[in-house]
Amino acid sequence: MATTPSGTLILYDTTGQWGWLGEQYAMQTANLVSHFGTWKAHPVAAYTAGEMANYKAVVYVGSTYDEQVPTVFLTDVLGGTRPVVWMYDNIWQLTAQSPTFAATYGWNWSQFDFSSVAEVRYKNTSLTRYTPNGSGIMSYASVDTTKATVLAQAVRADGTTFPWALRSNNLTYIGEIPYAYTDATDRYLALSDLFFDVLAPATATRHRALVRIEDVGPDADPAELRTVADYLSSAQVPFTVAVYPRYRDPKGVYNNGTPVDTTLANTPDVVSALKYMVSKGGTLLMHGYTHQYSNVANPYDAVSADDFEFFRAHIDALNNVVYDGPVAEDSQAWAAGRMNSAATAFTAAGLPVPTTFEFPHYAGSAADYAAVRATFTKGYDRRLYFRNQLAGGTVDATKYAGQFFPYPVTDVNGTYLIPENIGNIEPEPFNNHPARLPADLIDAAKRNLVIRDGFASFFYHAYYGKAYLRDTVSGIKKLGYTFVAAGTV
Secondary structure, eight states, X not given: OOOOOOSEEEEEOOOSTTTXXXXXXXXXXXXXXXXXXXXXXXXXXXXXXTGGGGSSEEEEXXXXXXXXXXXXXXXXXXHTSSOEEEEETTHHHHHHHOTTHHHHHSEEEEEEEOSOEEEEEETTEEEEOOTTOOSOEEEEEEEOTTTOEEEEEEEETTSOEEEEEEEETTEEEEXXXXXXXXXXXXXXXXXXXXXXXXXXXXXOOEEEEEEEEEEEOTTSOHHHHHHHHHHHHHTTOOEEEEEOSEEEETTXXXXXXXXXXXXXXXXXXXXXXXXXXXXXXXXXXXXXXXXXXXXXXXXXXXXXXXXXXXXXXXXOTTSOEEEEEEOTTOOHHHHHHHHHHHHHHHHHTTOOOOSEEOOGGGOOOHHHHHHHHHHOSEEOSOEEEEETTTTOSSOEEEEEEEEOOSSOEEOTTSOEEOOOOSEEOBSSOBTTBOOBOHHXXXXXXXXXXXSTEEEEEEEEEGGGOSHHHHHHHHHHHHTTOEEOOGGGO
């Protein structure tokens, strides 16, 4: 009895000095395609004849130049029975397998173009590309537009263009790997949307927005919390409140050298404000326990909301925040203990224990992510992905990458993630990050409209008052987004 095709098969390279990146790109692909259903990933070298017939679609990430791609895979791709998305390297092995490739598919590759490309145009929208990215983008010897559809164009500094992605027959080819050097307005958005074409082409257009009030702890100003709640309620905007229930300033940085350690139960005015926020359409999530680590700078001053809680970091001589890896005592049990302590603190304050978790500063270890998966129904943040999480074996915390999502996913850690994809307001630059004002977030939301069923999701600190918040919300609404509650996502 024939198997009904389902899910996505992800194939990746493993050889060479940078072979580990193949697994990293495969994880990021898996995260995105999880929005559409199940997936399986393994090295392309392990592909067996006819394997793709079991899947709705295939994604191959060619990250190692001239890695030997199995002939049986090339043959199956050319057989045309399943949609295939092919990124970057080794496309020359596919064309060599078919003497009539150019005639059949309507295009042929030429060589990598190493021009400065700062823009990719997709759906008449300008998406950004980090110009120091020196990997090159495939250019073409020929493109017959009666047979091949150019999906996006790479734009050189002089204004000339060449295809960034194209499709013909069953094959979608992307001339680079869009996971490198991404940000909220990046050509990564084009890839995120192109997966709809092969995995859910009938998806209706819909644009939703989310807002989260960030870093609310026992030290929060109740009046500021009530002000933003009143505004959001008046604008009919549901919202989430990210709460850490214990505030620590072990060195007295903000208290004239006298240490401070207090919980929500000891700050009833803050608890009252949180209950007021809930009455105005807010939902509480758990944003760690103390949002800081021990009594050491991590990386700033050991104060809650300033520092990381589940990951170590420092600031280097160039004023960059550098991730150092998991904390010394890290384990799933240790992380679960922090989360259980936070839950106890919520209960002691008379607040319900949240079912959604957000990592302080978006950083945790693989063990920490396992703790979240075991306790919470959802995450609402961006995550880090580590070497060997997919391939198996000992997780290597020294090799990792972060990823954001323009729509909900169930990531390789098994956690359903609510997206946050356009960042936050920061009126002043810090650690080599530029200031970001409402216009910047609105611009990111506008470019995210290329995602046919995507989100403009941001977070905001109540201590900035309501003016920036009002400008951001109204600007996003004018683009056609509808604000929804995170619990409905």
